[in-house]
Amino acid sequence: MNGLFVTNGIVVLISDAVQLLIQMCYIGSMRLPRTLIVGDVHGCLDELKELLVKLQYEASDRLIFVGDLIHKGPYSKEVLEFVVQLNAECIVGNHELRFIKSCRKPESDNPETLRFKSQLGVDLDKWLKWMEALPAFIDDDEFLLVHAGVVPHQAPQNSSVKDLANIRTWDGVGNNLQVESNPPWFEFYKQSKLVVFGHWAKLGLLERENAIGLDSGCVYGKQLSALILPERKIVQVNAKKSYVELGAKLSC
Numbered sequence: 158m159n160g161l162f163v164t165n166g167i168v169v170l171i172s173d174a175v176q177l178l179i180q181m182c183y184i185g186s187m188r189l190p191r192t193l194i195v196g197d198v199h200g201c202l203d204e205l206k207e208l209l210v211k212l213q214y215e216a217s218d219r220l221i222f223v224g225d226l227i228h229k230g231p232y233s234k235e236v237l238e239f240v241v242q243l244n245a246e247c248i249v250g251n252h253e254l255r256f257i258k259s260c261r262k263p264e265s266d267n268p269e270t271l272r273f274k275s276q277l278g279v280d281l282d283k284w285l286k287w288m289e290a291l292p293a294f295i296d297d298d299e300f301l302l303v304h305a306g307v308v309p310h311q312a313p314q315n316s317s318v319k320d321l322a323n324i325r326t327w328d329g330v331g332n333n334l335q336v337e338s339n340p341p342w343f344e345f346y347k348q349s350k351l352v353v354f355g356h357w358a359k360l361g362l363l364e365r366e367n368a369i370g371l372d373s374g375c376v377y378g379k380q381l382s383a384l385i386l387p388e389r390k391i392v393q394v395n396a397k398k399s400y401v402e403l404g405a406k407l408s409c
């Protein structure tokens with residue numbers, strides 16, 4: 158259907174679609190759909206809430222977490238609850254994998270997972286199932302999201318979940334993906350699709366043409382970072398404090 162639009166006394170015949178566009182511009186509510194990708198939270202709930210305010214997060218935004226919501230920081234359980242409440246997407250991080258493994262094979266328990274297990278209490282089983290259902294990666298038209306990185310010369314669907322959640326470097330064969338003296342995996346990634354990842358706090362925020370690393374070490378007293386797509390803008394908030402020391406250990 159067409160309609161009439163009156164401007165400066167001139168009557169113009171316009172389509173419904175154009176009318177709607179004019180109305181939206183007049184109201185000033187037009188905002189393109191955004192994808193917001195948040196780096197490793199590690200239980201830093203206060204910083205996460207502050208980041209969403211700074212991002213001007215709205216329910217119409219697609220909100221995705223890069224994994225490692227839990228461990229190290231003070232509010233792991235509350236972060237899980239908050240992420241579910243927001244109806245956000247999340248991929249699995251090495252800390253969720255470690256926690257699942259530790260719970261399913263109790264002999265490999267460590268103090269951190271024992272503490273978190275007791276925090277979850279009667280909800281443990283519910284959260285284990287939630288973590289087990291997290292995808293290992295999200296392959297979107299515009300970006301590929303992985304927790305740690307892409308194994309060189311492999312499509313993500315052909316890589317193990319463990320490798321996608323842990324890789325930092327490439328040894329040329331794939332025997333050890335953690336040796337600090339080897340080149341980082343993204344040196345071997347030549348495709349144009351943007352890979353978004355977290356995991357490597359020691360490396361910090363990384364911005365390359367086809368790879369963006371979002372773990373800027375919030376739990377170590379640095380920043381919590383998010384990426385806004387499609388504009389490729391980074392938004393950060395400072396940590397309230399250092400919750401743990403960033404050691405030389407690569408498995409952090």
Ligand SMILES: [Mn+2]
Binds near residue numbers: 251252304356357409
């Ligand atoms: Mn990680």
